Amino acid sequence: MLVAKVVGTVVATVRSDGIDRPTYLLVEQCDTHGAGKKKHLVALDTVGAGPEELVLLSQGSSARQTAVSDKRAIDAVIVGIIDSVEEEGRETYRK
16 A cells, blocks of 8 residues: 545546546655655545545555445555554654
8 A cells, every 4th residue: 555645636527437426536645754756646535535635545456446446447546544654653644
């Protein structure tokens, strides 16, 4: 899994994913402090993430193992909203 920050939304009215009313978000991969790495992805939101929130991102075949994305043309899915991160005994992020 990757850590990413929600930086925008993506609207696509014509799609082949077969998902009813999906929400796609633009996310930027980031470090455990929330600093962006300038690498962006479009991810299916399955948890109701909001702007600027840090999220857990699953990619590849793992992204197709949720109830919503099973056997769909999905490469990245948001599977969690991060509340806090502790690294080497120190808290590096808190929502």
